[in-house]
Amino acid sequence: MGIRRLNHAVLYVRDVARSVQFYTDVLGFHVVHRRHNAAFLRAAESDNDHDLGLFQVRGSATRSTGVGLYHLAWSVGTLPELADFAERLAAVGALVGSSDHGVSKSLYGKDPDGLEFEVSWFVPRDRVTDEMSATPTIARLDIEAEIARWGADLAGAP
Numbered sequence: 299m300g301i302r303r304l305n306h307a308v309l310y311v312r313d314v315a316r317s318v319q320f321y322t323d324v325l326g327f328h329v330v331h332r333r334h335n336a337a338f339l340r341a342a343e344s345d346n347d348h349d350l351g352l353f354q355v356r357g358s359a360t361r362s363t364g365v366g367l368y369h370l371a372w373s374v375g376t377l378p379e380l381a382d383f384a385e386r387l388a389a390v391g392a393l394v395g396s397s398d399h400g401v402s403k404s405l406y407g408k409d410p411d412g413l414e415f416e417v418s419w420f421v422p423r424d425r426v427t428d429e430m431s432a433t434p435t436i437a438r439l440d441i442e443a444e445i446a447r448w449g450a451d452l453a454g455a456p
Contacts (some may be wrong), residue, residue, distance in 0.1 A: 300379065301372040302456065304417060308351035308368040317352045331434050336432070345433075347401055347420070371416035373451050377445045380405065384413070384441060387417075396439040400430040403444055412449045420455035421448070 318337045321327040327339035330348050338348035346408040374380050380403060381386040382415045387393035394414070395406040404418040421430065425448075 300374065301417070302375055303373060304350060305346060305371045305373040305416075305420075306349050307359050308353065308431070310355045310364050310366055311352050312355060312365055312384050314354040321350060321352075324450065333434075346424070361426050363394050367413075367415040370372050371455070372418055372420055372456065373418050375419075376451065377403065377441060377448060377454075378450050380417065381441045381445065386447045396441075398435070398437040398439040400435045400437075401426050402433070403439055405439075419444075422452065423455050 309317075314335060314337050317328060318332075318339070321339055322329065326342040327350060328342065330335055331342050332340040336355040337352045339350045339352070340346060341349045351368070353368060374383065384396065384405050386395060387405060392407045392409070393405060394408050397404045397406070400421075401416045402420045404416050406414060406416055408414050
């Protein structure tokens with residue numbers, strides 16, 4: 299058991315509105331969540347929560363100061379798999395954070411070159427409530443509490 303697939307990419311961009319227009323007009327993405335300096339988009343044929351995140355950098359950043367890839371996110375099948383990745387990442391000093399996003403539970407790590415990535419478990423679509431999906435959230439992740447809530451064998455959304 300392990301990584302199942304790439305779930306989404308997040309980019310740092312100079313102008314969120316301009317980037318949203320490009321990805322919607324040219325590539326057919328749809329906006330699913332929007333904030334002043336961020337947007338989350340879904341590809342036309344996708345059933346993901348989002349396939350692309352866009353975060354606006356401050357000022358007139360150049361590639362060397364922030365425009366570009368923020369992170370890639372992969373998904374796992376079960377919460378115990380996520381817990382295993384948390385242990386493995388922590389053991390090598392690569393775990394840099396974790397978050398409960400309501401519809402997903404995420405770990406953040408950095409590879410030896412400092413490139414950030416995310417490993418997530420997604421609540422099955424038939425268990426996502428309107429409240430969970432209405433507003434993007436970021437809370438402290440307690441993997442053991444999530445296993446107690448959802449069970450060790452519940453397969454996450456693909």
